[in-house]
Amino acid sequence: MAGDTELIELLEGDFDQNAIVSKAFEKANSSDVFAVVSDRLSDLDTAISKHVSEHGTELLNQTVDLENFTNIIDGVESRIRSVYNDVERIKQRLTKPYDLLRSHVTRIRRLGLILDSLRKIQRISTYVRRLQQSSNDLSKASEALSELKYAFTSMDWQGIDVLEKYHVVMIKERSRIEAHAWQLIRSSSDVGDQARLGLGLQVFDRLSLLPTALEVLISERQAEIERAVQAAVDVEELTKRTKNKTASLSATTCNPGRASYPINSNAHNAAFRSLFWTGLDQLLATQEQCVGAVRLLAVTLCMKRISGGESAGALLDRLDSFAYREPPKLTDLLAVYAIQNWTNPETQACCAAIVLTLTSANPWTVEAVPDIASICALEDTDLASNARSFCDALSSSSGLLGWASACMETHFQSATKRSSHLKEAFEGEYPRLLKLFLDFWRKVATTPQGDCEGLQLPSYLLRLLQPYETAYLTRSLSRLFERVGTVVAPGATVVPEPAAMDCIIEVAATELSRAAVQTDLLCKVANNIAKMVALFATKAEGLIEVGPMASQISGPPSPAQESNFQLVNLICHFGRSLRHSVARHVRGLPAATKGSVLSPGLSGPEAVVDAAIVDKLNPLCRTILEPLAASLGDGMEEILVGMHQEFSSTPPGSDGGCSAYIQSLQGFLRRLRTDLFSRLSTPTVMSDLCHLPRRPSDGQQFYTFGEIALLDSLREHLSSCIDTFLLHASLLRPDNGRTASVPTDQAAAAEEEETLNRERIRHRLATDCVEFELTLEEQVTVNGRIPGCRLIDLAPEAYARLRAFRPLLLIPTEDLLTTFTSTPAEGTGASPVTTLSGTLVLHHAISRAPAEIPCPHTASGWSLARYVHWVLHTPDEAARLNFISHALAVYTEQVKARNQREYPAIFPIIRNLLEHFVAKLPAQNLPP
Template sequence: MFSFRSDSRLDSDIYHHVKRHHQDLLNKATEIDNLHNVLQLTEEKISNLSYSMDKVKCKVQVPFESLQQHIIRFRHLQVTAEVLRKIARIALLVKRVQARGSDLSKLSGYLNEIDYLFSSMDWKGIHILESYKRTVDQSREDMINQAWGLINASYELANQAQLGLGLQVFQHFGMLSEVIVELIQKWKTEFEESLVDAIDVEKLTQRVRSRQPKVSGAAGGPGRASLPGSGGQAAAFHVAMWTSLDGTVDRLERFLLHCRLLGLTLLKQRDTVPGAVSIHPVCRIGDSVDSHPSLAELLLDELLQNESRAVSGKLRTTLVLLFTSVHVRSHQLNIDPALFESIPPQSSDPSALLPQQRAAQSVLLDFCTDLKANEGFLGWASDMLSDHLSKAASQSSQIREPLHGEYPKLLKLLLDLERRLRQTQLFSDSDVSNLRLDGAPLTGQPGAQDEQLHQQRQKLPVCILRALSPFETAYLSRSLSRLFDRVAMVFSPTTSSNSSIPDTNDVDGIVQNAVNELAYATVHYDLLYKVSRNVAKMIALFASKVEGLITVGQSAEQCVDAPTPGQQNNIRLVNLLCAFGTQIELTCNRRLRNLPVLKNAPTNDVHSPFDVIQEALKTSLNSLCVSILDPLLRSVGEVVLEILETMHGESFNETEPRNTGSQYMENLKQFVSLVRRQHLSGLTRSSRVGGINTSLSAEPRLARFCDGCFFCGEIALQEAIRPHLRRWIDAFLIHISLVRPLSEAGRMQLATDCVEFAAALNPLSMSNMELSLSELVPEHYIQLCALKPYLITSTEEIVGVFTKPEKTVGPTKLDRCIPPSLICQHLFSRAPAEIRSPHEAVGWSVVQYVKWLQSGRSEAERMAFLRNGLAVYTREVEMRQQREYAPIYLQLRAFLQHQPGDPEKLSRPEPSTTGT
């Protein structure tokens, strides 16, 4: 019942829907009928077209097949003609090759072209070509053998033309890269094998045994003959080792010449044979614009184009080594701009390069980096030398001993190598100057070139210095130990006999040891300079050892009683230091001064080896001599100052001149004579020290004597006493200016004392060397002599000299080298008692005032103190309400007003000196 109702409803819905869309349904049915008719018509037209095409196809097929057959025949004719042309060319070239012409380069070029022709066609099965191929292969083998013969002969004769011809042959055969790699590897192998054999302990020991004659009846048990480190066998072992190393260095020289000749030839030789297949490299070397590339450029192009090949790594290493050996720099590699043509102008990203170009650029950048870091064949050989020698030295004491102990021999081997290389034409000429390849190692001017070569000969290459550095360090350490051991042995208590001070033989032994070390180092300037620094350290050690023997304390300072053993010991030490220094200086000058190694010193070297030694002598020995004598001289100075203070206890106010000299001056003369006789007579005076005549009679001046080491004890005394003499003369001048009351006769006596004072100090100088006070302390001696005229000159004349210097006042010539404060103090001494001395005005004693003046007071401070003393007198006059001043007051006032300072206290009007 339910299903019947649903069907009825569905029918009803369909009916109503068809009724609403009746017209649309009719239209759709009509369109479908029309479309059927159109499709039927189109199908008929397609059938007609297909039938027409079949007819056309039948008409065209026969001509097409005929034309296709003609084309095939034409192609076969073209290939046949090309093959025939190549066969004709091969036949012509084979005939030329078989003619065996003398120009090997052209013949190899012909073979190169023949190989190219064979590679461009399928020749197998063609009997004539197979025959030609066998002939070509045989000729190729013959030419390869001839090329190797040319290369080997060219190294013996240094013939660049032969070497270039042989290399060009291999370039034509496409074997140049393999040949270059093989040559370099062969030289490396031969050098390394030679080096290993030269330091092989077993082989060296067998060589020593074979050279030693057999002794009949001698025991030949195991181990008896295998002791190269004992006795004479050690020396024979060392000789054998140095002989082997000499041969190794000779072989290294030969390989370096070969390598340089090979590099220069690769850079200069160009492939100009017409028949050779031309190649346009992407990288050019130098500024050359030749259309024909050099062999080096072809090798570099091969490296850039074939980086993936197995041989490319070895080729790259070989080219870097060769280019560095002839000083080709990375900035001289010019890239072909075509390599970067594919980069878009808007982009600078390297990733925009084509893969092949990007790979070539990367290879070239790596090549340039390696070129900057490489040091050529010599750098490689130096590294090998350093590695093998260091390894052998660490493993065997028999090898280590000669390498460390006889390092100058190793250095001399390499110096001779460098000298011989520089003397050869290959190294003396400018590197490939016609290509302007080098970064200007030598200038074009002959004078500058000679100077630059001269400078190059003075310094070993950095790679050699780096290889020698550990052995040089070990040798210098041993050298310093030998120098120190000799000094330590001399000062050892077990070797000293009765005295702890070394004798002449000990000093001679130390000096001879030092000179021997310097003589061993004369193979090279730098080594001599470093050994001289060791000698300077040895001198400092000697000085420190002597310093430990110095007697100090009260026993070394007393100067009144007889000399103590400590003082005698100190005098002997001074003589020892002078003898030691003089022996070293004179022996070095005599034995080493004119050696050629010193004449070739670098021009920019400020200090020579002997300057280093001389500076050490002056710094260590001279200063120590002065310090040894200084305590005694200080004590002498204290007594001298005490004696000078006693002059104020004597009267200088007499009206009549004395018949005898001053008592204090007599005491001073006696004391100085006593010191010279008892305490200083032990110092060496003779110009012959240690048996060597110094010949110092010409220009005997202290400046010349003290330019180097003190050559005798007296010279040391003169240098040590100079500051004390200055102080004593200053004190004497001050005391003279402070003496009061003072009459005219007293002033005459003081003037006489000035002369006597110089005579009293004269025993302390070297009269036999014409060294007087005028040479030791010239400025103070001039002041001492200049004070005498002031003492006998009137007050008016003295004041006139300082207030009116442009006028000549009085008949006496007065020198103004004396400080004005000293003259002013003397003028105070001429004043009456009412004008007290400035130091008395402040309650100081003479001793206190002298110490104050000698404590480093400036002239301005002294003048201020004197003005204060005159100001005190002015205030006292005002307090006493005096109507007049002492007559000398105006002269003192005028003197002080004309001196630099602050004369404010003396500038105001003062009462008149005459009564009203």
């Protein structure tokens, strides 16, 4: 129905009566709407009547209850009104006493404030009176000012006439005392009066101006140092003063009627450098004064404590658990101030000044303050972060001297870029610059005077000087190389004269003399000299003559040998003179630098030059002399081979003289000594015989003379020659191992003659051993005239074998086995014979045997020369014993093949000796 639709619209949430009425009139159905409404109202009346009739009793009861509740509410309201009236009456009775009491309380409170103000006024008056009475005593006056400041800050004093007057007095006295304290600090810093300086610092601390005062003091010192640095390297001012100085010198030398000459550039440069070095001296003197003043300031702050009347409790807020057991030092208070204000931009300068002061003399450490050390261990808080940053700044700071070094480094680099004169002064005269800084550091270093010799420049001063040291060493190396290039020109074929080498030594001596201000610099210059030695060795290598004529020994010296001998003498003269020059300058070092510790990576000057001489010049001398030494060794071996032919053709007599081959060897060596070796330089005076020490690492000698170089080159050849002699002597047999057939009736006589002949050969060989040793001593080592160059020094092992071989020749055959197998008696050492190798002993034992026992090389079909060469070049004793064992095995098979009933009497001795020597070999070297 349409009516139901309109009724539904009446229940919607956006009900609008005007809209519904307008809609009804628009549709022209308002009568229908009225009808629907009337019907609904009738239905509602019917429903209400029905509900009332059905629930009448309940509705009546509820009406009665509601009436009763209304009566109760009215009763409560009347009671509340009665209570309110009672309260109003009580309030009226209490108001007057309350107002009276409140007025009394207010009066008492205000009287208390007045009393407190009067007490403070009395206290201020007392402090003012005390201030006026102790105006000449800075300590008491500053303490009174400190109390006055606290008193004024604890009350509102403005508007009180007497306090305003007192405040004016305080301000005036504060200004006067502050000025007096500044005067006291500055005057005491200049004269080093620590007591007065401490008093001034304590005054500033009581005035709460200590950080600010410290900032001012450090700023003044920094400004003073910076002005001195700028004045020392002010190129324009130095040039102006140089012109004035040269002009005044020119005016003083120009008299009336006398011609005047313009000042040359050398005089101008000399005047410029003189003024520069004078300014640098003044700069370091200023720095010394400033550093000393700041160091005195730091030490005084560290020693001065807060007076006993002041608070000695916890320094930092929020750290009440950390307290001092004694009054803190002023340095501790400054550290606390820096930590509390570390991140404040307005106090950055004060904090920097505090750090600079505390690290200028190292009198203070963070561990000395329990509060700060405890803060650093706390969790991450702003205060702990500030404390750690402060500690890091302390550890990285180098004090005022480090700041001054950085300032000098900046201004010096800028000045050297702008002025070539300054660059030349810094780099060309670096030793003088270094000496100035060394003297300066000895004066300002905190090391006790007893340790002054071990002082080293700190890292910041080394960093300042490093560019100029590098440039100076580069120039020094260029000067050394230039002199070597002048003496030994590229492509030169003529050996320079010793006088030309003296020029190189003079340049090296000059460089060493300049660098003698410090051991480190002397070592670095010595490294340059070592490089110069290497360059000289490289250039001298091109002067070596090679070829057959350089190694011939058959006649007088060839031109090539003469040139090589001259070159060896020149090299030895160069090395000897260079070592003497270095040693002289090391001995001439100042006493303060002799005991100084070398920087890491540096060796001593003498050690550096000695290493260069041994590593560069010694191999060069050996390269030159090696062909001649090899020819000498070959010639000696050719002569020694002749002993077999000599003893085979001519049996030895009983005259006791030496053999012909020994005489040939003597003549050969005598001719070489006269014709060739005499060209080499030798020590001539007793001072030359003072042998220079050997290198600890490899024991090589310094070739101070050509003779020493020759003898050192002959080491291996002398050992080989002695071993060759011993090997040939051990293999020597009258029949050289060949079996001779004789008639049966003459066999006994022949055997007796052969035995006698062998005895004579052994005695002659014993004599030859002595003569051979004397020949080498006399003709090769010149009777050991040069210390360290005797035969026992040049070939110690071979010499010992030569000495031990002679007794072996004289041992009876029947005692050979017991000599080597028996144990020496208690208290007696082993015989030298037992040190000989088994090969030599077995060779000699076989040489004593009858001809039917062949020599080892004969049994194997080798020639004597081949076998000797093989033995000399086979160091493995097991292999050599195995070869001899094979030869004896061949002989044994031959005996069995001949059905020979018995062996010669010496064969068991030879066999047992072989077994003895094989048993002595190490297990891994035993022959198969």
